[in-house]
Amino acid sequence: MPVRSEMHGRVEVWTLARPEALNALDTATLEALCAAVAAAAANPDVRAVVLTGEGRAFAAGADISEMQGKSALEMERFSRLGHAACAALEALEVPTVAAVNGHALGGGCELALACDWVYAAERVRFGQPEVKLGLMPGFGGTSRLVRRVGVAWAKELVLGGDPIDAETALRIGLVNRIYPSDELLPAALAAGAAIAERGPLAVAAAKRVIQAGQGADVRVAHILEQAAFGGVAASTDAAEGLAAFLEKRDPNFEGR
Secondary structure (H helix, E strand, C coil): CCEEEEEECCEEEEEECCHHHCCCECHHHHHHHHHHHHHHHCCCCCCEEEEEECCCEEECCECHHHHCCCCHHHHHHHHHHHHHHHHHHHHCCCCEEEEECCEEECHHHHHHHCCCEEEEECCCEEECHHHHHCCCCCCCHHHHHHHHHCHHHHHHHHHHCCCEEHHHHHHHCCCCEEECHHHHHHHHHHHHHHHHCCCHHHHHHHHHHHHHHHCCCHHHHHHHHHHHHHHHHCCHHHHHHHHHHHCCCCCCCCCC
């Protein structure tokens, strides 16, 4: 399987498992990611997802061998599949943490950008080197980079094609945290486990509102927040959370 899944409590870990190809993203891998997202969305036991790579890379980009000799229509279809995988990951209601264990280039960087949090090992590099091959980002990088790091850095990464190190990625806001390699996955799992203890309805609603509000007028974003707040506040989980706070005990959220 190009994507291996494993449950750690209420955190599901997805591992890109093509180490011999530096986890390059081919059709099978992208389809497997779409399937993993659909399965997680239907499983109430999954409260958070960690995405990482096996071996030396997180994902070295799209699989070049699969792209050679293809027509414009075939390449557009491949781009649509990559967009679908990243969009599904971004829209997943449970939070996602990219544990970037090795280089995240091209489609690999775009995949990390589709996650809510990006944790990186110390020596990894991020980049969109497609222009060096006469190509351009095809899995959503041109838009997600702008939203994540701003137009200036997005243009430097996409138009220049040179990668940046983890420290630079942290400084510009592409990465949330940096860890030594042996601490990366435990840190990502700990973050996922902490999220899993929060109210799942509240987490899902907050994520939806944050994402919907990014491209909206601030007044529209505020209306979305007010409506979501009202719905969450009327939930059984909210009643449990407030009662637990007053009774000085841990809440037991059931997602309803």
